[in-house]
Amino acid sequence: MDAELPFRLELAGITKRFPGVVANDDVGFAVRPGEIHALLGENGAGKSTLVKMIYGILQPDAGTITWNGHPVVVPNPKAARKLGIGMVFQHFSLFEALTVLENIALGLDAKVPARELESRIRAIMQQYGLMLDPHRIVSTLSVGERQRIEIVRALLLEPQLLIMDEPTSVLTPQEVDQLFVVLRQLAQEGCSILYISHKLHEIKALCDTATILRGGKVVDTCDPKVETSRSMAEKMIGAGLKDIVKGKNRTFGAPRFSVKHLSLKSDAQFGVSLEDIGFEVRAGEIFGIAGVAGNGQNELLLALDGEVPVGRDAIVMDTTAVGELHPSERRKLGLCAVPEERHGHAAVSDFTLSDNTVLTARDRLRMVTGGLIKAGAAKTYTGEVITTFAVKALGPSATAGSLSGGNLQKYIMGREILQKPSVLVVSQPTWGVDAGAAAAIHQAIVDLAAQGSAVVVISQDLDELLALCDTLAVINSGRLSQKMVVGEVSIEEIGLLMGGVHGTAEETHIAPGAAHAVPA
Amino acid sequence: MQFRLEKRPQPSRLMLYAAPVLAVLLTMVAGAVLFSALGYNGIGAVLEIFTKPLTNPLKWQDLGVKAAPLIIIAVGLSIAYRANVWNIGAEGQYVAGALGGTAVALLTMKMQGPWILPVMILCGILAGMALAAIPAFLKTQLDVNEILTTLMLNYAVVQLLYFLLRTSWKDPMGFSFPKTPLFTASQSLPFLWPGTIMHWGVPTAIVVALVAWFVMSRSVFGFQVRVVGSAPNAARYGGFSAKRTVWLALLVSGGLAGLAGVLEAAGPFRQLVPAFPTGYGFTAIIVAFLGRLSPLGCVIAGLVLAISYVGGEVAQTTLGLPSAATGIFQGMLLFFLLAGDVFVRYRLKAVSTRPAGEAA
Numbered sequence: 001m002d003a004e005l006p007f008r009l010e011l012a013g014i015t016k017r018f019p020g021v022v023a024n025d026d027v028g029f030a031v032r033p034g035e036i037h038a039l040l041g042e043n044g045a046g047k048s049t050l051v052k053m054i055y056g057i058l059q060p061d062a063g064t065i066t067w068n069g070h071p072v073v074v075p076n077p078k079a080a081r082k083l084g085i086g087m088v089f090q091h092f093s094l095f096e097a098l099t100v101l102e103n104i105a106l107g108l109d110a111k112v113p114a115r116e117l118e119s120r121i122r123a124i125m126q127q128y129g130l131m132l133d134p135h136r137i138v139s140t141l142s143v144g145e146r147q148r149i150e151i152v153r154a155l156l157l158e159p160q161l162l163i164m165d166e167p168t169s170v171l172t173p174q175e176v177d178q179l180f181v182v183l184r185q186l187a188q189e190g191c192s193i194l195y196i197s198h199k200l201h202e203i204k205a206l207c208d209t210a211t212i213l214r215g216g217k218v219v220d221t222c223d224p225k226v227e228t229s230r231s232m233a234e235k236m237i238g239a240g241l242k243d244i245v246k247g248k249n250r251t252f253g254a255p256r257f258s259v260k261h262l263s264l265k266s267d268a269q270f271g272v273s274l275e276d277i278g279f280e281v282r283a284g285e286i287f288g289i290a291g292v293a294g295n296g297q298n299e300l301l302l303a304l305d306g307e308v309p310v311g312r313d314a315i316v317m318d319t320t321a322v323g324e325l326h327p328s329e330r331r332k333l334g335l336c337a338v339p340e341e342r343h344g345h346a347a348v349s350d351f352t353l354s355d356n357t358v359l360t361a362r363d364r365l366r367m368v369t370g371g372l373i374k375a376g377a378a379k380t381y382t383g384e385v386i387t388t389f390a391v392k393a394l395g396p397s398a399t400a401g402s403l404s405g406g407n408l409q410k411y412i413m414g415r416e417i418l419q420k421p422s423v424l425v426v427s428q429p430t431w432g433v434d435a436g437a438a439a440a441i442h443q444a445i446v447d448l449a450a451q452g453s454a455v456v457v458i459s460q461d462l463d464e465l466l467a468l469c470d471t472l473a474v475i476n477s478g479r480l481s482q483k484m485v486v487g488e489v490s491i492e493e494i495g496l497l498m499g500g501v502h503g504t505a506e507e508t509h510i511a512p513g514a515a516h517a518v519p520a
Numbered sequence: 521m522q523f524r525l526e527k528r529p530q531p532s533r534l535m536l537y538a539a540p541v542l543a544v545l546l547t548m549v550a551g552a553v554l555f556s557a558l559g560y561n562g563i564g565a566v567l568e569i570f571t572k573p574l575t576n577p578l579k580w581q582d583l584g585v586k587a588a589p590l591i592i593i594a595v596g597l598s599i600a601y602r603a604n605v606w607n608i609g610a611e612g613q614y615v616a617g618a619l620g621g622t623a624v625a626l627l628t629m630k631m632q633g634p635w636i637l638p639v640m641i642l643c644g645i646l647a648g649m650a651l652a653a654i655p656a657f658l659k660t661q662l663d664v665n666e667i668l669t670t671l672m673l674n675y676a677v678v679q680l681l682y683f684l685l686r687t688s689w690k691d692p693m694g695f696s697f698p699k700t701p702l703f704t705a706s707q708s709l710p711f712l713w714p715g716t717i718m719h720w721g722v723p724t725a726i727v728v729a730l731v732a733w734f735v736m737s738r739s740v741f742g743f744q745v746r747v748v749g750s751a752p753n754a755a756r757y758g759g760f761s762a763k764r765t766v767w768l769a770l771l772v773s774g775g776l777a778g779l780a781g782v783l784e785a786a787g788p789f790r791q792l793v794p795a796f797p798t799g800y801g802f803t804a805i806i807v808a809f810l811g812r813l814s815p816l817g818c819v820i821a822g823l824v825l826a827i828s829y830v831g832g833e834v835a836q837t838t839l840g841l842p843s844a845a846t847g848i849f850q851g852m853l854l855f856f857l858l859a860g861d862v863f864v865r866y867r868l869k870a871v872s873t874r875p876a877g878e879a880a
Contacts, residue, residue: 019529305757306759307756307757326759327756331759337757339757344753345757346757348754349751350531359747360757360759362740371739371741372738372740373739399530
């Protein structure tokens with residue numbers, strides 16, 4: 001690194017207030033040219049707010065941004081791109097029905113003729129080994145390939161600073177490795193990278209420096225190669241880490257929850273059809289379903305909890321075939337579920353917590369007599385959930401929408417777990433939840449299983465599944481792999497399964513400079 | 521200095537209840553300005569319309585009689601709208617209710633007994649439900665938009681009314697006028713007190729609102745309607761069927777509109793005439809929204825709209841205001857109410873003129 005050059009980006013005293021919270025409080029750090037700089041912190045630590053100010057989406061209330069030695073104001077993203085700041089968002093903004101080339105052209109500030117653009121795109125893809133056919137329709141691409149579109153789009157502007165917001169949360173382990181190769185090459189050529197993540201082993205593997213944010217403040221700037229994952233995690237959450245306590249010599253009982261030959265055609269345009277899914281979960285077992293987002297996880301959850309009825313014998317609880325039963329009937333038999341989306345699916349945002357309790361607990365906990373709701377019973381149970389799961393809420397009459405994401409998730413998990421289900425199906429149990437709440441949720445799942453329930457955990461977070469589950473399988477394009485025992489299977493193997501069909505299709509389908517696929 | 525609408529983190533409860541009050545006040549102000557510009561005594565007109573019906577005890581009965589059908593229909597609509605089922609066909613269901621009741625009346629002209637009126641009322645409710653069942657079927661089986669089907673059925677039913685009045689239902693002793701015979705005493709809604717025009721429909725409206733309030737706030741049915749309306753995915757997850765809710769919402773709102781229709785036919789009208797459809801089914805939409813889709817709110821809102829009807833009539837005779845004035849005031853009321861409702865979820869924020877709002 002050249003120490004003579006001014007810092008590529010230097011922030012000093014950056015403060016941003018929103019009604020009720022200080023999202024960034026006197027934040028300052030500096031990024032050298034060619035440095036890969038990690039911005040580390042839990043959800044809600046203020047990482048996103050900070051990079052939105054660098055990229056011009058938000059304006060700081062106080063503080064200065066210095067760009068290559070000159071103080072600058074970034075009024076909007078267009079100005080940021082003009083300065084040489086590129087950003088790859090966590091959520092892609094792509095048109096599914098258009099080609100890669102059309103999507104990139106739409107995102108550019110300047111109009112570039114298609115032929116010239118294509119040759120520039122091909123040059124960039126060749127240079128960085130980003131393999132992608134410019135004429136493929138986006139809806140046929142995997143998530144990893146879609147991310148490459150966003151990266152190519154950012155690189156076309158020859159940025160001096162590339163901001164990557166949680167880029168690996170949707171990638172398979174192999175795709176993560178490929179991404180890191182590209183990022184290292186970019187850094188070597190002098191482009192600085194601001195890498196936002198909460199995954200510590202990635203930061204140790206990739207980054208030169210890490211700035212750790214907690215509650216909107218910088219708590220430390222350190223060298224991740226020197227720190228341990230544990231020490232960084234503790235700085236990030238500001239407390240000691242709690243490990244999941246599992247009983248020793250766990251034994252499993254009889255099969256409680258079996259799925260056989262479950263197939264379901266998707267009627268949505270870009271939905272995923274489930275094909276011949278089968279697995280069996282025994283009493284006391286925690287079974288994980290890994291996979292990259294959008295491979296049929298949502299469809300599977302809807303089939304398992306009864307929101308979309310399937311064939312009668314496709315799903316069996318203990319000895320009862322429940323495939324045709326509706327959610328209420330399955331709940332009466334002991335099957336509780338937590339879908340991924342909290343607002344508007346697992347909970348109604350503008351209802352009180354008590355009313356949200358009535359939503360799923362009314363039959364199992366006898367909150368209804370003669371068609372009338374026993375408001376008192378709902379309130380008592382809600383209070384119980386709030387205390388047992390340490391939910392930060394004003395009380396049972398607080399609206400679900402007034403809770404933070406982590407607290408709402410704790411409430412929802414608590415609402416289902418305290419109903420003592422014999423089968424619990426959860427999707428993304430700790431998505432967007434801080435480490436403290438995540439640990440509490442994990443422990444509650446383990447404790448439920450210890451009481452003899454069968455638990456299915458659907459998650460994109462492989463680390464979570466490996467820590468939590470006894471067995472797991474991988475879902476890819478609506479198909480589920482064989483069941484594997486955690487501890488006996490390697491991450492590489494799981495990663496290959498996660499990449500599944502996409503990985504092989506990519507190799508046979510696309511090579512740089514290959515003949516154009518037929519445009520649709 | 522510029523202003524921008526900014527989403528509130530939480531819907532404002534204050535604005536939720538302030539919006540209808542503001543809408544009424546703004547309607548009065550805008551009405552005064554409008555009628556002054558047209559050369560009338562604007563302030564006088566507004567006072568005449570909005571205060572005369574309240575200050576003159578003789579008009580209180582009129583208020584009750586006008587408010588009763590509005591309240592009954594609006595309570596049904598508020599339940600449907602809560603479930604996100606947009607029944608715009610209350611006018612038709614109201615007429616259908618009257619047709620159902622009248623059919624019984626015409627068959628029982630030579631009979632007597634206390635059972636006749638209850639049968640008429642029952643048939644009125646069933647007729648309203650039957651008409652609402654058509655859009656319910658189309659919506660749940662074929663996914664046809666209920667706004668269009670309910671709206672179009674209004675015109676079909678009114679034409680049916682005209683057809684019947686000119687053919688088989690025409691009073692043979694009626695000098696060829698298109699109207700049914702007058703109902704007999706057994707077929708007419710009795711008055712609360714002799715010598716007044718206050719009929720039993722008025723207390724019925726209050727009872728309907730109270731029952732609906734209890735059901736909506738305490739029962740699983742009310743819960744189901746609210747969940748399906750606010751979060752359809754959560755409703756499915758909670759085990760509530762969306763199709764069942766569409767059926768229930770349309771049957772309840774259609775049945776109540778039918779009840780209002782048969783009460784009106786057996787009460788103030790005592791027969792069916794071509795002038796029977798007076799737009800109560802449309803005005804009740806305003807009542808439902810002004811009453812914040814709450815059954816008890818509909819009682820207050822029903823009285824407010826009844827004031828505009830009664831006051832409009834007063835102003836016609838005393839100030840010579842055109843009869844369209846009532847419609848103008850009701851239209852302005854809905855307009856200001858919908859505009860005010862924007863501020864339940866949004867607020868105005870002053871932004872500096874520096875080009876900072878460009879970021880998307």
